Amino acid sequence: MAPNWAAIASQIVERTLQLERGERVVYLADPNECPQLFEEVRAAVLRRGGIEQATILGWSRRLAKQRTGGGSLDPDVSRLERAAHLDLLRTANIFMWLPTSFDWPEAISTWESEWVLARWPGRGVHFHWFPDAGSPPDHPVHRELERVYERAILELDYAALAERQRRLVDAIRGRIIRVTTPGGTDVTLECPKDGWYCRNDGDQSHAKAATATAARDREEELPCGAVRLIPSEDSARGLVKLKGSISGHTWNWNGTGLDLTKLGDDLEIVFAGGRITELRSRTHQRELDQLRPSLRGDWDRVGEIVFGTNPLLETPRDAKMPAYWAFGDGGFRIHLGHNWESGGHYDSDLYVNLFFMTTTITVQGGDTIVRDGRLLVQ
Numbered sequence: 001m002a003p004n005w006a007a008i009a010s011q012i013v014e015r016t017l018q019l020e021r022g023e024r025v026v027y028l029a030d031p032n033e034c035p036q037l038f039e040e041v042r043a044a045v046l047r048r049g050g051i052e053q054a055t056i057l058g059w060s061r062r063l064a065k066q067r068t069g070g071g072s073l074d075p076d077v078s079r080l081e082r083a084a085h086l087d088l089l090r091t092a093n094i095f096m097w098l099p100t101s102f103d104w105p106e107a108i109s110t111w112e113s114e115w116v117l118a119r120w121p122g123r124g125v126h127f128h129w130f131p132d133a134g135s136p137p138d139h140p141v142h143r144e145l146e147r148v149y150e151r152a153i154l155e156l157d158y159a160a161l162a163e164r165q166r167r168l169v170d171a172i173r174g175r176i177i178r179v180t181t182p183g184g185t186d187v188t189l190e191c192p193k194d195g196w197y198c199r200n201d202g203d204q205s206h207a208k209a210a211t212a213t214a215a216r217d218r219e220e221e222l223p224c225g226a227v228r229l230i231p232s233e234d235s236a237r238g239l240v241k242l243k244g245s246i247s248g249h250t251w252n253w254n255g256t257g258l259d260l261t262k263l264g265d266d267l268e269i270v271f272a273g274g275r276i277t278e279l280r281s282r283t284h285q286r287e288l289d290q291l292r293p294s295l296r297g298d299w300d301r302v303g304e305i306v307f308g309t310n311p312l313l314e315t316p317r318d319a320k321m322p323a324y325w326a327f328g329d330g331g332f333r334i335h336l337g338h339n340w341e342s343g344g345h346y347d348s349d350l351y352v353n354l355f356f357m358t359t360t361i362t363v364q365g366g367d368t369i370v371r372d373g374r375l376l377v378q
Contacts, residue, residue, distance in 0.1 A: 002036065003150045009040035011153055011202075012125055013048060016220055017094060018205045021049030024092040028113060030058035033099040034129055041098065053092045056085065058100035086116050095124035097219070114341040117218045123209035126219045134320035144316040148323050152223040152312040162201040165227050165309055168369065168377045169197045176235070176364040179332065181356055183243055187271060187334075189305060190235035196343050200226040200327070214343030225310025225327035230344050234274035236302045240334070240354060242267040257295060257337065257350030263287065276300035276336070297348030303339030307332060309375060315357065322355050330373040332356040 013019050025045055029038050045052065059067060067073065089095055097113055117124060129149055131142045174193030180186050196214060204220035212218045216228060242264045254260040260267070263284050270278035276299075279288045308331030315323040326333050337350035361370040369377050 003146055004154065005034075005036045005040040006043075007154055008150065009037065009044040012041060012096070012127060012222065013044035013050075015158075016125055016202055016204050016222065017123065019045060019048050019050050019094065022051065023094055024051045024053040025094045025096060026053050026089055026092040027055040027096050027098060028058070028100065029055055029096075029098040030100045032060075033058070033101055037127075037129065038098055041096065050094075054088055056088075082115055086119055089116055089120050089122065093122050095120075095122060095219075097124065097126045099127065099129045113219065114215045118215035118341065120218070122218065123204050123206070123212075124219045125204060126221045128221060128223065128324050132316075132319045132321055135318070139318070141316050141318045141320075145319060145323060148312070148314055148316065149223055152225075152310055152324075152328075156202070156224075156310065156312055158202045161225070161309060161311075162199070162203065164375075164377060165199040165201055168227055168307060168309065168375070169199065171367065171369055171377055172229075172363055173197070177369075178362050179356070180360050181241075181358055184241035185239060185356070185359075187236065187238035187240060189302065190232035191229055192232045195229055195232070198226070198228040198342065200224045200228070215341045216343075221324075221327075223310060223313055223324050223327065225308050225313055225324070225329075227307040227309055228304055228342060230304050230339055230342055231302055232274075233301075236271040236274045238271055240269040240271070242269075242354075254354070255335075255337075255350075255352040257299065257348070258291070258352045260352065260354075271302070274301065295348070295350055297338070297350070298346035299337050299348045299350035301337065301339075301346050301348075302334055303337050303344060303346050303351075304335040304342050305333065306335070307370075307375070322357060325353070326355045326357065330357070330359070330370050330375045332359045332361065332370065 031038060042052065095117070113126070132145050135141050172191040174191065176188055176190045178188045198214070198216050200221050202220065202222065202224040209218060243266060254264070263281065266281045266283045268280040269276055270280065279292060281288055306326065308327045308329060310327050311329045313323050313328035315328060322328065322331055334354040336352040336354070337346065337348040339346045358373040359370055360368065360372060362368045369375065
């Protein structure tokens, strides 16, 4: 049975964006990815009197290869593309990033959406409805994941989620948290008292967008569930230990610059004073020693941490990636590298996600907010 695309489109357009008559919309979309959703979203926009300003199309494998010459995109071309698309979005009120393929490099302009949103005063939705990365196309996990996403969007109590996220932020703001896992990870991080906290609660109304201070604030992600923050700059201390898995197995995709699909089966990352001081491995040490000199900029920083809060976003047992990348109840992510999308000043060609699904997290003073991968804040 196909997902209820019409109801999902209504959630995006009517509830999340609360689109008003006369507002102008720009889509980033690929008609080959979830074409029924694209059709229903367009119908919902037109039904509310919205104006379709433009659609930026994702590239097919053939066009992506032609665009890049089979290698990296020319920096001058990238700069010109970004400037042109920023000019386009300045004529619109709303930006919608609908499903596009991640199966090949440069299927979309890498980081373009985030770069533009950081310079644009509108509001947008980043809709994630992807198959399970790394699983064969005919694997039943894809259909199971669709059911999870549909439920996490249509059956979610959004008011309760928003309240849960507010309580979580209250519990950690200005406190030191300790993150531990059964595999040996033991890291402490400080959540700044006056820092930036992004609550991804499914609301991208005019009122909420008016409070935006970073690109992430302008691009509501669906299915929603993330609470994001940038930890205090010098606070990361301790050990991240990846031994054969991050919470049961090595997740298929983790970012760029450090291939954890390959190296994550035996890796220890040591933090002190807010920086990575050691990369250790019994089986991959030579590769790590060769890789490290190539890492540029703020590669050794914790750019951001993310708490998952959506109780309906459950990861299927056979999935090779956490359901929408650990936004579900009790999920936890550590980002290494650049964080300008979240309003930070770190810059690096490294951008790595560490996903943890079985953490226990305590705050200074002894309160436990996550136990064995379950968020206790209600």
